[in-house]
Amino acid sequence: MNLNEVQINKSDLLDIKSHLINCDAIFEPPLSSYVDIEKYAKKLYENAVRFEIWEAKRLTCLLAVYINKEDKNVFISNISIEKNSQGKGFGKLLLNSLIKSSLTKQCNEILLEVFNNNTKAIHFYYNFGFSKLDECNDKLVLSFKING
Template sequence: MISIQLIDTKNDLYQLERELRNKILLRPIGILDHAWEMHDEKSWHFVAVENDSVIGCVVLVPLNQEQTKTQLMQMAVETNQQGKGIGKLLVKELLAFSISNEIKEVVCHSRDNAVPFYLNLGFEIYDEPFVEVGIQHYHMRINLDN
């Protein structure tokens, strides 16, 4: 059974999360391992765990001092687990956490192929597409201030 857990960088599962992010997100596009960990200490980390293995993860980074605006980053699901709804479980948990912690807005930089995934979860595209790490991305956001 898959559980979604909120962890920090001191949790033993954090090392498994780091490895998953490197394997799924960074290595395929030639970025050095651990290159996107600059916000990890101040962020919330959500991991999908099955049989003591991290099979999915997403990081929520506060963007302002009040922690009312955040950025969803480093979303990854193990290759053989993709398409099974794990990413959706992670984002729904992240959004529920955001609402309960009075976060008003969650933004993300979505790779082109992930745009429909985020649209289906209530995010919207804003601003112009841009290139990040050599890949076209879209600015996306969801407003939780209802």
């Protein structure tokens, strides 16, 4: 497995929507309980930079980010890996691809929000090197400092 396996913005709107529907129940809580998947897929397609892993011509892993040039940070809006693709190192591969990309060259940190009860994701992010920045309502705000 290497960084060449990660594609950037290859997906179309239908690919993203299908992927999010396939991953819906994996989210804790389910993605559809707090976003309209169709609208969210459209927002990601139109506005986010997407790091993607494809298996058998199907989008199976997605990392979508927004760049805030003013605050010099990258915000992860979505990271989702279909159930059959989990445990293969794809989450680390996606995050490493983001860190090594030109998007982070002018940024100081990567931020994301995760629900407090999503212990599996929180454990993954802490192991990767994220740290707690803040807590707001039922979510943690995590930060990963980018070394220049």
